[in-house]
Amino acid sequence: MSRKSVFTYLTVVLMLSTLILGACAQPATPAAPQIIKETVVVEKPVDKVVEKIVTATPAPKPTAAPKPKGKITVWMWKATQDSIVNPGVVKDFNAEYPDVQVEWVTYNPQDVYQKLPLALSAGTGAPDVAYVEDSHVTKYVYLGGLADLTDKVKPYLDKMNQYKWAAVMKDGKYYGMPMDSGPVVLYYRRDVFKKAELADDPDGVGKLVATWDDYLQTCKTIKQKTGLNCFSSNKANNYGRLYEMMLWQQGMGYYNDKGEVTVDSADNIATLEKLGEFWKGNLVSDEQDWTDNWYADFASLDKPVASLVEAAWMGVFLKSWIAPGTGGKWGVTLMPAMKAGQVRASNDGGSGFVIPEQSKNKDAAWAFIEFVCARERSANKFFAAGDIFPSFEPAYNDPLYIEPDTFFGGQVTRKMYTDVVPKIPKGYIYGQYYQEMNGYVSTAIQKYATGKMSAADALKEAATAIRKQTGLK
């Protein structure tokens, strides 16, 4: 054989053997990380709960007015869609409106936020119904192209969580209907608190985290006694959600009643610095949100994070696919207040429905929206199925809300959410320019967290950019 062909063969053999050896090698194994099993816990109790709702709140009597008919296209995320379809809300809807056909288009959130404004501005291609988060809906309200729903929502103005209406309001008119809210609570791991020789019942923990300073102390204790992180707060890819919750609970945000930018106000800076103390104290984990390692932190049996400040919808995520193996280990309590005696409630997320003006079947669209959002039965069904917290307050009078949840150690978590919701102050976070504001502030937080700038400088830089971009003061 010629030398050249020998070398070619050797090269190929070398490559193949590297691959094979890599696959078979058994080196000294470092501690294997917790691996998430695929089994998704199916919410078996849904059927029982749904039955209870059916018996407790009978279906409303059909009205005499002519029923809308035809086909409607609904844009929705998969998780919410499942929560509406699976427990039979659509079936109920069709029972009352037999001539309306619902056509689902499942999108991921980013796609909706890219395609909806384009469709609105193009004048075609928009659905009859779109499910949009409060954080983004105001932009579309001001963009134009959404149907005016003022008359339709009038009967429900005082029945929905009050703070939700601001997101869909413009010049006294309403352009959307709230569906769900994101009341913020503190989730914690009972086993971690026990290990740190701290109280592990909701009231006890609630006292331990009564203020953010108390929370800081508690985290230090947990770190000392167990070596575990208190919660997750990524530095380099921080998206500002926790910071926003902290601002919201103080009735503050990115702007004020006059529409002036408050991103660099003394209070905003102080709030960021409060969050900074957790980074400085090395008390938090640096996993990036919504990545496998972040999920692993919750699912871990021996090395989890101790707590998490997040909205009600996180509960079902933990239960069903993030940490299904940790049933019974979690508890829920009120989030910390900024200062003693202040508000221990905030909002993160929350969504509603809009009807694009170009829809050719607005009556059917509204019928669908009203049925899903403003009927106790529907609201409680999607709540039971997906822990999507309804904004419709009459729904809270249901035995569903005083059911203990085994995942949370038998705690009556739903009542906690309904207690929190009325306390949520008016928010100055979401709004017409939320995306820009969140973008700049997130970058500022990242710079601050990674030690590149002081909180004041970083927020000032963000504020200047926002003012230039939006033309606000």
Place this chain on the structure above:
Amino acid sequence: MAESASALRAPARPVFPAPRQGLLREIWKSRWAYLFISPFYILFAVFFLYPLLMSIYLSLTEWSGLGPIKFVGLANFQRLLDDRVFWQSMQNGVILFFMYVPLQTFLALVLAVVLNSRRVRGFQLFRTLIFMPYITNKVAAGFAFRLLLTKNNGLVNLFLGLFGIAAVPWLEDIWWARVSLCLLIIWAWLGYNMVIMLAGLQTIPSELNEAALIDGASPVQAFLHITIPLMRPVILFCVVLSTMGSFDLFAETRSLAGGTGAGPMNATLTPIVDIFNMAFGNLRLGSASAMSYVYFAVIFILTLLQVRYFGREES
């Protein structure tokens, strides 16, 4: 028939004493040529020239795509001067350029020389293997890299762990994020550059190299003083292409970094992503158009500089 054929082939010369009339005659005689190129140019006019002019107009307005168009003159450009994020994206383009272009060009040249030398068997196999990444769509490639570069238990960190190296935060640190992006770019385009260089090398007569070696030059000397100067145009081509490419990364950053692809603290934000977000995210069509022109201007100047720099040095 024959005379019209030769008239078609002859250069257009005006017929005295009436040049205009001659021109019209030429045009009529060349009617087939125009017919052949007109489908192309009609589309060119509608889908290139017209949008180009429209975008100049748009850059002087403020518009969300819906409702009235507001004329604002040069306000968008003025605002752009202070737009930190945009200039960060331009800076990222420059940083990325220096991070991967020299390395990639050099590697491509070396690989091409190696493959071109008659010492290597399996030329076709290697050329194919090294080129293969180029034909992948960059969304798929970006996700594959995201998986490989996952900090905890991604394949790369596991491999590094065998040597006792701590887990690298590939996608979570400003500079590592850029390195990750460069890895993806080099993976995708090294083969392409190599193939171009190979073609260039094959136009260099091998006698030149052999003559130098006979005269006593070492292979390295021959490489430096004969190959590289002769390859100058091809190298320039690759460098210019890479320059434009490093500002134009969209799918790569989006799938590698997630979200809009900006990365930690906008470390991997590229101008095209910023313009895209401005136009289709924030719905500021005027600002986006203004940004695209400034972007064009910067790239154009950079490219001109490169051509000048490379073109001037003669050995």
Place this chain on the structure above:
Amino acid sequence: MLTTRLSRLATDVLIYGLLAATSLFMLIPFLWMLTTSLKPPDEIFGFPPILISSHSSLRAYQYIVERYGVVRSLWNTLIVSAAATTVQLVFCSLGGYGFAKYQFPGKKALFSFLLAMMVVPFAILMVPLYLIMRDLHWIDTYWPLFVPFAANSFGIFFMRQYISTISDELLDAARIDGAGEFSIYARIVFPIIVPGLTSLGLIIFMGTWNSFLWPLIVLKSPSNFTIPVTISSLTGQVGRTVWNEYMATAVISILPLLIIFLIFQRRYFEGITAGAVRG
């Protein structure tokens, strides 16, 4: 004697080592994509890394076909790529022929327009093009994906160069025989340029298949997505990161092009080197 043989050996080792290392670097992402797509989720981040195991299966592929309409997406991509290729080949070969074989007033100016076109970045055109598509009611259809780019200046350059190698005498002889201009193109020129058309066609086909930014802008309904857009939209859902499914979609998106490339390698290489090396 011995030293030169040793040094030659050393050089060979270096050379083959470099080639092997580079080839391995290129292969690993492909390999990892493939094996991940076959793994059950709990083996994806396992240590030591698993290539293939008793749990490997095609389940992820089944799932994405059933749940995410991947087949439909592939079909869309195929149609769009084929349409783009056909249209561009027709327009560029006609135009290239015109430039290669004819003299006419304004030829230089028109040609320099083409050069200008290559320099202008897509960023400038994407917003107005979108608005035009909107006004034509072409949003969310196949049209925007191939009509606007039918005037591809690289294509026309390539064809012009290719056609200019055809001898003029051949064409003149045909004219003397009384052939009309278009039949000269169709009957003489076209058959000769088929290899060039193949090369160019491959480049256009694969480039259109892989394009992402523009389809992302103009396509709305998931059932109209091309495969790169489908991959991107899959991965944005809130929920577990199902890497095996993402990788399965990635593999499916690459496989057709890989096969085409491996079959038509030579033509493809001819195509991409032609523009770069001459002048």
